[in-house]
Amino acid sequence: MSKKLGSTTLDKKNIKGLNGFEDVFEDYVESEEYKAVERKEKESKKTAEQYEMQTFLEQENARLTALEVFLSKKVTINTNFSQTDKLILKQLERMEELQEKLSIELKKNDSHFQKNLAHFFNSHFS
Amino acid sequence: MSIKIPVFEEIVLKDFNENSLRTLIGESRVGKVPCYINLIGHSKAELEGFIITLELILLEYNIHPEFPYPLYVISLIPLKSICPWVRTLKDLPDHYFKRVKRPNNKELQILNKLSLKVDKVKNLELYKIINELNTSALSQKELFLKTKELYFLEFLNSKLFPKPKK
Numbered sequence: 001m002s003k004k005l006g007s008t009t010l011d012k013k014n015i016k017g018l019n020g021f022e023d024v025f026e027d028y029v030e031s032e033e034y035k036a037v038e039r040k041e042k043e044s045k046k047t048a049e050q051y052e053m054q055t056f057l058e059q060e061n062a063r064l065t066a067l068e069v070f071l072s073k074k075v076t077i078n079t080n081f082s083q084t085d086k087l088i089l090k091q092l093e094r095m096e097e098l099q100e101k102l103s104i105e106l107k108k109n110d111s112h113f114q115k116n117l118a119h120f121f122n123s124h125f126s
Numbered sequence: 127m128s129i130k131i132p133v134f135e136e137i138v139l140k141d142f143n144e145n146s147l148r149t150l151i152g153e154s155r156v157g158k159v160p161c162y163i164n165l166i167g168h169s170k171a172e173l174e175g176f177i178i179t180l181e182l183i184l185l186e187y188n189i190h191p192e193f194p195y196p197l198y199v200i201s202l203i204p205l206k207s208i209c210p211w212v213r214t215l216k217d218l219p220d221h222y223f224k225r226v227k228r229p230n231n232k233e234l235q236i237l238n239k240l241s242l243k244v245d246k247v248k249n250l251e252l253y254k255i256i257n258e259l260n261t262s263a264l265s266q267k268e269l270f271l272k273t274k275e276l277y278f279l280e281f282l283n284s285k286l287f288p289k290p291k292k
Contacts, residue, residue: 052224057240058236061240064194065243067193071193071247072246075258076255079262082262084266087269091273098279101287102286112286
């Protein structure tokens with residue numbers, strides 16, 4: 001069997017099954033068709049390797065650009081013109097307002113909350 | 127100065143002496159390319175002392191251990207440090223493990239841009255900026271919690287006092 005076929009990843013059992021076809025394979029391996037396929041594979045592998053580094057560098061470039069914009073512009077704007085504290089105050093005001101409104105409603109003797117609470121206690125402690 | 131492809135570089139320690147570490151960090155490309163220091167096999171006390179010295183030296187050189195490129199510390203013992211820590215060499219991000227070959231013209235062009243960007247990021251007051259970012263993160267977290275609570279109250283309100291249909 002040809003050296004090229006001998007180095008395939010086929011196991012011994014499969015190679016044994018191919019016995020008798022050696023000449024056919026030999027002819028194919030030496031044919032222009034096979035060589036062209038092999039050449040194409042090598043070329044595409046080389047191109048992929050070449051573009052891998054280029055893509056990596058382009059990605060790094062994009063990452064560093066975004067990082068630079070984030071650290072130099074966005075963080076500074078966020079620090080100098082932060083809306084967070086004002087928003088927290090607004091939320092607190094609304095929360096207080098709602099808590100007051102809801103507590104009045106929930107404290108009523110016939111409210112759903114009181115009824116559910118009574119049902120819960122009655123079913124567990126009676 | 128030659129431009130270097132940003133792949134991992136090991137900082138090989140000769141000893142834990144402060145002066146030799148200062149020289150080593152000064153001569154190395156820490157911050158310009160991703161680096162790591164392998165500290166496997168050292169005791170906890172040794173490591174803690176070393177990390178304090180390392181952090182002081184990095185501060186002296188105004189190098190931030192995370193930006194633009196990280197300086198990893200590898201140790202089996204967990205460390206409290208501003209440097210990112212990993213347990214073994216295998217835990218380092220694969221992203222920066224690349225087979226380096228001679229760059230072609232196009233790659234050299236991108237590398238030139240890259241080195242300018244690295245310098246730009248390095249020239250920022252990184253320690254100050256990161257501190258500000260952490261402080262603002264705390265208040266943002268508080269806002270998140272308050273909003274979550276308010277959402278619940280609004281939900282309750284909408285259930286108890288449904289708006290009349292138009």
